[in-house]
Amino acid sequence: MNVLGLLDTPTAGSYRLSGQDVAGLDDDTLADVRNREIGFIFQTFQLLPRASAVQNVELPLVYRGVPRRERRARAEEALRAVGLDNRMKHKPNELSGGQRQRVAIARALVGEPSLLLADEPTGNLDSATGEEIVRLFGELHGRGHTILLVTHEPRLAARCPRAIRISDGRIVADGPGCDIAALGAPKAVAG
């Protein structure tokens, strides 16, 4: 996951993102690629506690040098897209778990990356809220976003078009989600 997110470098093998090998890119370039190509969604949301929802969502655009006015407009648009029209100015501790994860998803979307990386996105949510988030992923996928999500929940994996099962660092299965999930898969990919 960290390798796919360009936070870590592979010790063996190679990683090609959008057709380009990322080995040998310097730290600054990796940061820029993360900024443009990858949207992170974490199990623990990882929102900045002192920043409002809209400020959290603006962050990737700050690191891209987008002017304030445009940044704010795009962040608000992303929050509307995840159904948080009326929570823009709320701090994370004023939001529910599901709302926090929606803010995190808006933050991942706002930079219009080519890949969304979701690490156990429903792991800290109750099942009803988790279900909302999963449905949101489904919508995003329907709109053409590439989403890679890691999960231990077979039921979630079953709903992905493609699933890869990894056990002890090795790929043990790769196929349509419903088939792999039947094996009790720990890892899944939506393509």
Place this chain on the structure above:
Amino acid sequence: MTGRGERRRSHGIPTTQGARGAPRALTELGEGVRIAFSALAGHRLRSALTTLGIVIGVMTVIAIVAIIQGLNQSFEAQIQNFGAHTVYVAKHPFVSVDEEWWKLRNRRNLGRRELEAIQRESRVAVAVAPMTFVRSTVGAGGRDLESVQVNGTNQDYPATGGGTVRAGRFLADSDVELARPVAVLGADVADELFPGPPDAALGKKLRVAGRPFTVVGVLERKGQLLGIPMDANVSIPFTAFGRIFGDKRSLAIAVAAPPGEVTALEDELTSILRRARAVSPEKPDDFNLNRQDQFLKVYRQLTGALYGVAIGVGIITLVVGGIGIMNIMLVSVHERTREIGVRRALGARRRTILLQFLVESSVVAALGGALGTALGLAVAQAIAMLSPLAAAATPSAIGLGLGFSAAVGLLFGSWPAWRAANLDPVEALRWE
């Protein structure tokens, strides 16, 4: 969600930032300042305590510097009371720093002989005035003023920097020749004995040491020199002075030169005086030629030492304050490890993180510096109001206070910021 047309444009990996570098740096800086203020607001007490060292350091330095500069300004204004181009011939130096007094005490007095020799022989001098004084009682009507400085001088005294006439006239040649009992009053004496407009005193009767005098003039107010009032005096012809107080005391002689010829005057005076006093060629001068810059020199030595102390104190407190800032920044970096991880994941470069924490530490320090500057100026003003000292708030002192504290913030913030920038993003995200 999309509809902005950028979405699929950025395929392939950008390797350079190029054109967007400048606006990006600006937005990052803006973000850094915003984060700094929100972090400060989030920990008000902690930030206040952190910056206390800087506040105290800057306050001390600003207060001392403001007082020194205030003294400088008033001193330089006051020193103008002495003629800028005037040489004061005297038995002793004005200020003696390195000469031993016992070598000077047996010098012969200066008297009329030397005065007349200078008046007769000097070709550079434009004014020659004897100066001698006693403290005595001066009165008019039913009032007596104790311990007024009574000056014995002549008509040239104003031209040597002795003052300017505000009302009436100064002493005339004939007053001196005939030792007439006429007096010119300093502003304080005039105010005390003859309240009202300055010419109220003119023609009035005055008692100097019990003798009757007539007021012919009043001088402009001079203010103070080093806290000593310069206006509590009465000037009378030195001939009349001699008759009342005796003429055995040593004269000082003020000799004014045209601008730029002070050195020539000094050379000339040396030879005139040596001849008049029959100093044999192998002996050193037995008199001194004094100038106002000697005051300035001693004065500068004094304030120079004070400056040194101020700077020493300032550096020590700023270092202590700086260590406080470093400490709190390390805590802040530690606490915000996860935040750093998130920012790195979202595309912050190392130097962006570095900048963020540097901005934060300099903002803390600069706020402390601003507060310290304000307090320092307030303290200086308070001291100026409660004591004879003066205070001046110069832009350079304020700039110095702010600049120094921001520099301390940068310097002591750089190590914590460097640690923050070099955190491993994966570790940082996992940090609890």
